[in-house]
Amino acid sequence: MDALGWDSCDIILVTGDAYVDHPSFGMAVIGRMLESQGFRVGIIAQPDWQSAEPFKALGEPNLFFGITAGNMDSLINAYTADLRLRTDDAYTPGGMAGKRPDRAVIVYSQRCREAYYNTPIVIGGIEASLRRIAQYDYWSDKVRKSVLIDSNADILLYGNAERALVEVAHQLAAGHSISEMTRIRGTAILLDSVPEGWTEIDSTRIDWPSKIDAMPNPYEYKDPESQSCATDSSSEKDAAPVDPQAATPIRIIPMPLHRKSDLDKDRTYIRLPSYNKVKNDPALYAHASRVLHQESNPHNAKVLVQKHDTKEIWVNEPPIPLETDEMDGVFDLPYQRRPHPSYGDAKIPAYDMIKTSVNIMRGCFGGCTFCSITEHEGRIIQSRSEESILKEVEKIRDQVPGFTGTISDLGGPTANMYRLNCKSEKIQKNCRRLSCVYPTICQHLETDHKHTTQLYRKARMIPGIKRVAIASGLRYDLALRDPEYVEELVTHHVGGYLKIAPEHSEENTLSKMMKPSISSYDDFKEMFDKFSKKAGKVQYLIPYFIAAHPGTENSDMLSLGLWLKKNKFKPDQVQTFYPSPMALATAMYHSGRNPLKKVTYKSEKVSIVRQIEQRRIQKAFLRYHDEKNWPLLRQALKDMGREDMIGDGPHQLVPAEKKSARHGTPPRRPGGKPAAGRSAGKFDSRKARNRP
Numbered sequence: 001m002d003a004l005g006w007d008s009c010d011i012i013l014v015t016g017d018a019y020v021d022h023p024s025f026g027m028a029v030i031g032r033m034l035e036s037q038g039f040r041v042g043i044i045a046q047p048d049w050q051s052a053e054p055f056k057a058l059g060e061p062n063l064f065f066g067i068t069a070g071n072m073d074s075l076i077n078a079y080t081a082d083l084r085l086r087t088d089d090a091y092t093p094g095g096m097a098g099k100r101p102d103r104a105v106i107v108y109s110q111r112c113r114e115a116y117y118n119t120p121i122v123i124g125g126i127e128a129s130l131r132r133i134a135q136y137d138y139w140s141d142k143v144r145k146s147v148l149i150d151s152n153a154d155i156l157l158y159g160n161a162e163r164a165l166v167e168v169a170h171q172l173a174a175g176h177s178i179s180e181m182t183r184i185r186g187t188a189i190l191l192d193s194v195p196e197g198w199t200e201i202d203s204t205r206i207d208w209p210s211k212i213d214a215m216p217n218p219y220e221y222k223d224p225e226s227q228s229c230a231t232d233s234s235s236e237k238d239a240a241p242v243d244p245q246a247a248t249p250i251r252i253i254p255m256p257l258h259r260k261s262d263l264d265k266d267r268t269y270i271r272l273p274s275y276n277k278v279k280n281d282p283a284l285y286a287h288a289s290r291v292l293h294q295e296s297n298p299h300n301a302k303v304l305v306q307k308h309d310t311k312e313i314w315v316n317e318p319p320i321p322l323e324t325d326e327m328d329g330v331f332d333l334p335y336q337r338r339p340h341p342s343y344g345d346a347k348i349p350a351y352d353m354i355k356t357s358v359n360i361m362r363g364c365f366g367g368c369t370f371c372s373i374t375e376h377e378g379r380i381i382q383s384r385s386e387e388s389i390l391k392e393v394e395k396i397r398d399q400v401p402g403f404t405g406t407i408s409d410l411g412g413p414t415a416n417m418y419r420l421n422c423k424s425e426k427i428q429k430n431c432r433r434l435s436c437v438y439p440t441i442c443q444h445l446e447t448d449h450k451h452t453t454q455l456y457r458k459a460r461m462i463p464g465i466k467r468v469a470i471a472s473g474l475r476y477d478l479a480l481r482d483p484e485y486v487e488e489l490v491t492h493h494v495g496g497y498l499k500i501a502p503e504h505s506e507e508n509t510l511s512k513m514m515k516p517s518i519s520s521y522d523d524f525k526e527m528f529d530k531f532s533k534k535a536g537k538v539q540y541l542i543p544y545f546i547a548a549h550p551g552t553e554n555s556d557m558l559s560l561g562l563w564l565k566k567n568k569f570k571p572d573q574v575q576t577f578y579p580s581p582m583a584l585a586t587a588m589y590h591s592g593r594n595p596l597k598k599v600t601y602k603s604e605k606v607s608i609v610r611q612i613e614q615r616r617i618q619k620a621f622l623r624y625h626d627e628k629n630w631p632l633l634r635q636a637l638k639d640m641g642r643e644d645m646i647g648d649g650p651h652q653l654v655p656a657e658k659k660s661a662r663h664g665t666p667p668r669r670p671g672g673k674p675a676a677g678r679s680a681g682k683f684d685s686r687k688a689r690n691r692p
């Protein structure tokens with residue numbers, strides 16, 4: 001601060017990540033954006049959270065503290081899908097774990113409050129964003145309150161928050177109080193009561209009777225006598241003039257009737273079931289999750305309200321996506337493109353991974369239920385201009401120390417959604433589909449990849465660029481619509497292997513994931529092989545799969561294991577489902593119901609694998625070739641009544657137990673107890689022991 005000649009900061013940002021001045025790191029984007037608006041921004045990265053002192057390092061900010069856990073949710077960062085503590089942290093110098101607290105947004109907010117009680121606190125980033133309403137928390141196995149309550153922050157910004165943050169900063173700088181900022185898109189706030197004059201769509205229940213009469217307005221007094229002469233025009237003439245200052249009551253409409261009602265969209269909110277209700281009723285939780293996802297299109301979403309004890313969480317409509325020139329503005333800010341010099345030579349793994357890659361877009365219209373990108377970045381694709389992207393490639397070439405000529409990725413949440421959007425703005429504004437590509441690719445979706453193809457070609461032509469790899473996930477069902485793109489990709493941008501993510505082979509699971517059928521994979525493989533051959537290259541697809549996803553039975557995993565074996569895949573890295581906050585699949589996991597369809601108490605039940613041992617069994621099917629898994633799989637197959645799958649035949653999954661092995665340790669049953677009486681041997685092993 002002294003070097004800059006500042007006596008104080010206007011805004012102090014606190015983050016759980018190391019500070020890397022690069023547009024792939026949220027804190028750098030936010031800091032540079034605020035700086036470009038004329039604010040003096042200080043950043044406290046990975047402070048020691050044991051006391052408030054480190055949060056006073058830059059003094060009291062003139063406007064507010066901005067708090068984020070970092071690029072990842074702090075609990076996903078710290079624990080594996082099986083709830084084991086991770087030993088590393090990709091966002092910390094040296095990859096060291098333990099530099100941020102669990103539930104970092106809450107902890108940092110509390111420390112900032114302790115440091116300077118009256119300073120406004122603004123929370124944002126992925127952790128706050130995905131915890132904006134009551135949410136199932138996998139780590140404590142319970143539904144938690146909105147993070148706004150637990151953090152005691154003043155306002156929560158969700159999604160990509162440039163617009164909202166700049167608005168909050170300018171309003172505070174203009175002398176407004178943070179409590180006045182009640183209607184900024186992309187924010188959630190805490191209210192004592194909902195404002196008057198609004199219409200409430202009551203979506204707090206799922207057991208409405210089949211026929212509902214319009215709800216009478218409790219504030220409306222109808223005098224039976226005056227009603228009888230309601231057609232008398234004199235009564236209108238004599239009516240008292242409307243007082244515009246008078247309080248207007250809230251009008252309440254039951255959810256099933258809202259389509260029949262004439263609503264002012266800008267003065268209508270949806271009331272979700274309260275925290276206390278969703279906490280105790282998983283079906284209502286699934287319903288609330290469904291409503292939240294349906295209200296995600298910024299062009300037609302309504303305000304959501306959820307009661308938390310005596311307070312109301314008021315979630316304003318989602319942010320309007322950035323236009324291309326605004327995206328360029330964000331990415332063209334003067335990033336140094338390297339970690340803060342105070343880290344010296346310590347490597348920050350996440351930075352090493354992305355330092356030569358370029359983010360070309362935001363958003364995803366895939367809607368995979370296990371992923372939270374759509375909940376955070378939205379379904380509408382926000383793309384940078386070709387010029388801005390190519391300029392960044394040149395900057396990497398010129399500024400990144402040790403650049404070897406390879407751009408490691410031109411991508412984003414997916415590889416191939418750049419500049420693809422709904423063909424009709426009008427249709428898009430009315431759309432409430434959760435995915436543009438599931439169950440089928442929407443007829444209104446632009447699927448011509450020409451902009452991406454051109455971009456690849458131009459990037460390759462830049463002097464000093466030897467190779468451009470594509471590492472972001474390919475939505476291959478979409479790519480199939482544009483063979484020219486696939487040929488370009490396969491010929492120039494695949495270095496022998498292309499990772500893709502069918503995630504499963506069985507419809508039972510794929511339908512809960514909102515992923516395309518495995519036949520799309522087969523079609524893509526055919527195209528991939530054809531173009532690889534044409535290019536004179538021997539290349540392979542590396543498919544990724546998830547075990548234990550909601551809806552997956554052991555029989556589905558067996559089918560997937562057999563599919564892998566038939567296709568000669570022996571996956572090394574496999575995943576089990578990780579219930580991340582706010583994802584639709586997490587709502588399935590918690591409730592055992594399917595929020596992709598209307599939720600009722602009688603609606604479809606989804607099979608869920610919760611116990612660690614059961615999750616391990618499902619994971620073992622993906623690594624059927626690993627000898628260590630064979631005892632577990634044999635036992636699981638026996639329990640499923642599928643002993644026919646044990647043997648050395650090409651259609652069997654695991655080899656039979658060798659006779660000599662039967663005298664060893666008996667296999668563990670799923671419950672963890674030895675399988676007594678099965679392979680424990682036919683003799684008394686105690687006789688083999690030495691006598692004391």
Ligand code: SF4
Pocket residue numbers: 365421422423427428431432433435436437442443444445446
């Ligand atoms: S109409 Fe189709 S392409 Fe357009 S936003 Fe909706 S699902 Fe996507």
